[in-house]
Amino acid sequence: MARRGDGIEIRENSIRITFYIDKERHRETIKVDGKPIPPTPANLKYARRLAAEIRDRIKYGSFSFAEYFPASGAGAVTTLSEWLDVWLSSQRLEHSTLKGYNTCANFWKRSIGDKSIKTLKLLTLKKVIASRPDLTGKTLNNYIMALRQALDLAVSENLLSENPAANLPLVKYQKPLPDPLDRDEAEAIISSMLKRDEQVGNMVEFWMFTGLRTSEIIALKWSNVDLRKGRSLISETVVLGRHKVSTKTHTAREINLNSRAMAALKRQAVHSRMAGEHVFLDSRHGTPWEHERAFRRAFWEPCLKRLGIRYRRPYNMRHTYATIMLMAGITPAFAATQMGHSIEIFLRTYARWLDGSQNDMEMRRLEASFDKNCSLDVPEGI
Incomplete structure (x- = not known):
């Protein structure tokens, strides 16, 4: 097996790409129609372009395993935790927003992360939300919206026929009024x-x-x-x-x-x-x-x-x-x-x-309209 400095590994009958995401090494074989491509000069040229493109997508936060390696990325995903990692890796977001998404993903990972995404049911999701009355409505709604987005991507990748979180209702809550200093x-x-x-x-x-x-x-x-x-x-x-x-x-x-x-x-x-x-x-x-x-x-x-x-x-x-x-x-x-x-x-x-x-002005007008000298006839017993 020959190794190259551009992240390409030439094997006897295939080509493998090596790249890093958050310091974790990934090695993926390039396939077309599910079959490894042989290391011909033309295929090696293609592999170099592909490797460079993947590195750029990782750099700018837009890389998705599901897009480039469906067999080892999205296709191999079985649990919700695994899919949430794939979804997060595909997001191109501001640092603060991505941090918030990670918090949402961790909530679902802790709750039902070991469950297969193909077996998720609306009732299961409702039970998770109902089990956390300690969390604010705003927080729970953030978690729900993030899960909807993650599973929408799974539907787009043909991993699910429908999104089980699509009908998961948002939590009703009253937004607090501003509390200024006087x-x-x-x-x-x-x-x-x-x-x-x-x-x-x-x-x-x-x-x-x-x-x-x-x-x-x-x-x-x-x-x-x-x-x-x-x-x-x-x-x-x-x-x-x-x-x-x-x-x-x-x-x-x-x-x-x-x-x-x-x-x-x-x-x-x-x-x-x-x-x-x-x-x-x-x-x-x-x-x-x-x-x-x-x-x-x-x-x-x-x-x-x-x-x-x-x-x-x-x-x-x-x-x-x-x-x-x-x-x-x-x-x-x-x-x-x-x-x-x-x-x-x-x-x-x-x-x-x-x-x-x-409102104060209108109430003063109302009070001024009252005839303070008149008395109200109140029935006895009231």
């Missing part, structure tokens, strides 16, 4: 943060009065800030420590900076404008923030505990700014643009605050 709480947090660590306080004030997403604020660069015009371009994010040149919605937006946000930036410029490209730094190390966890544990949680303020996630500073804008009479269209929402999503999320002042 203005007094917001101001107390900003003041306390500034006294203890000005850089962290600057970030909190800017966050509280721009409503940026967590991933957006820790990725903000001075090159995207225009202090003269009072605007900032939001076009990059940091998710799970990885930098992305896109936002959550894959749409860049320019936001207007109010006086509070501008004041925070001008103070922060003294600390970081000449230190590097990032606006906000972890003052303990002089390095950019990689994720929310370090800020939350070292600064946010101790601050709220110190002030006796009911705990909310740092993300709720985003909700705080949205409600501040609405209570100030800002139009929903402008507010939605600043937040990076569609108007539909913004109205659905913050309808409670949008309607609040109008």
